Amino acid sequence: MNINEIIKKVNELATKDVDERGKINMATNLIFDDITSNNSELKIGILDEIINSDHIACAVDGSKYEIELSDVTLILARAVKILGKKKDKKSVPSEIAEDFKIIENYYDKNVISNKSILFMLSLETGLIEKCEDCDVIFIDGPIVDPPTYYEEDVEIENILSLDKLALYRSTVLRRLKGKNKLIMGIVKNFSHRILIKEFLNSYPALIKARENYIISNIMYKYRLEKSEFNKPIFLGWINWDSLINNQIILDDLKGILKAYNQYKNVFNDSLSIYSIYYQYNITSPIARIDMLVEKEPDFTPIKYLNTWAMQGVREVTLLNKLADELSEINSQDAKKYALLFNLARENYLDINDKLAELMMRKT
Secondary structure: OOHHHHHHHHHHHHHHHHHHHHHHHHHHHHHHHHHHOOOOOOEEEEOOOOOOOOEEEEEEEEEEEEEEEOOEEEEEEEEEEEEEEEOOOEEOOOOEEEEEEEEEEOOOHHHHHHHHHHHHHHHHHHHHOOHHHOOEEEEEOOOOOOOOOOOOOOOEOOEOOHHHHHHHHHHHHHHHHHOOOEEEEEEOOOOOOHHHHHHOOOOHHHHHOOHHHHHHHHHHHHHHHHOOOOOOEEEEEEEHHHHHHOOOOOHHHHHHHHHHHHHHHHHOOOOEEEEEEEEOOOOOOEEEEEEEEOOOOOOHHHHHHHHHEOOOOOOOEHHHHHHHHHHOOOHHHHHHHHHHHHHHHHHHHHHHHHHHHHHHHHO
16 A cells, blocks of 8 residues: 555545444434433433431452463462441441462463363452442442353353353342442443433434443533532433343344343332442542342432442442452462462472382382
8 A cells, every 4th residue: 555545545534434423423412412402311410419417338359360371270269248337427347358379270371261260259259248238239240240151151260150150149239239239330441332322212312422421421411401510420321131132232232131131020110220420529430330120219329329329430339349459369469379370380380290209119
C-alpha cells in the first residue's frame, strides 16, 4: 500500500465512523427525550439521600494470580470480606475475613485461566455465604459471575465446574434473600449492552453502539439540563427477565443470559435481577448496579450506595475500595509462594531419590 492508498482508506473509515456516530448520537438524544418525558419505563434522576439509621454493610471482593513454573502453574486466589457499621458516624471496624490457596495444574493455558476464575469466585462466594450478619451486601462484580456460560463440566484439583459454581452461588444468594438481605453487585466494567437491548427495536442504529458511551451521554446531558454535577445520579431499572423474553438477543448477551437462566432455575422465578446505572458525581466513574429482588426496587438501594460511596472511586464504595486493596495479590506475593513450592518440591524429590537409592542397594 502506498501513502495515497493509506490516506484514502483512513479517510473512508473516518467518514464512515462519523456517519455512524451521528446516527448513534441522534438515537441517544431521542432515548433521552423518551426517558425524561416518561415515555419509557426507565427513570433518570438525582438523589443524594442517605440511610441514617444504624446498619451493617459488608463488601466482598476476590482476586487471583497465575504464575508458571516450568512444568506446572500455580494459581493463587484470595477473597476478602469487610464489615462497615453505620452508627452515629460512619465507621469501618477491622473485622476482615481472608482466604487463599495454591493449586498446581498441568493443563492448557485457557483451561487454567478459566479454572482460576472459578476458583476465585468459589472463595468469594464462600465469604458471601458468611454475610448473614450484614444488612447490605456489596459484591464486587456482577451477581451472575462469571457473566457467561460455556459447555464445561470438568472438575480439576477440586475446583468447582461452572455448573456447580452457578448452583452454589445462586443457592447462597437465594438463602440470603430469604433472610431479607439487600444484595448488590457493583459492576465497574460493563460491556454487556442491557440498556441498548431495551431500545434496539425502536433505534436500530444502536446495534454498533457501546453501552458505556450511551449511558455516559445520557447522564451528562441530564446533569447539564439540571445544572447538577455534585450529586449522585441514577438511570434504571432494567429487568433482566425482559432481556430473556425479547426476540432479539445481541451476540454479547447470549452467554450472560444462558448463565442467568442457570440462576433462575434455583431462584424458582421468585427472584429476578434488576440493574441500574449509578454515578456518585460528575468526576466519579459510572457503574452498573445489579440487584437481586422480588420486584422492581424503590430508591432504598441508591440511598445505601450514597451512604458508603466515595468521590472518584472506581469501586464506588469505601468498603469495596478497601476490600479490593486487601484482596489484591501482587507479583511479590506470588513469587514467595512459588519459591516455597519449589523448595518443598525439590526437598521432596531429594528425599525420595535417596529412599529409592537405599532400596536399590538392599536388593
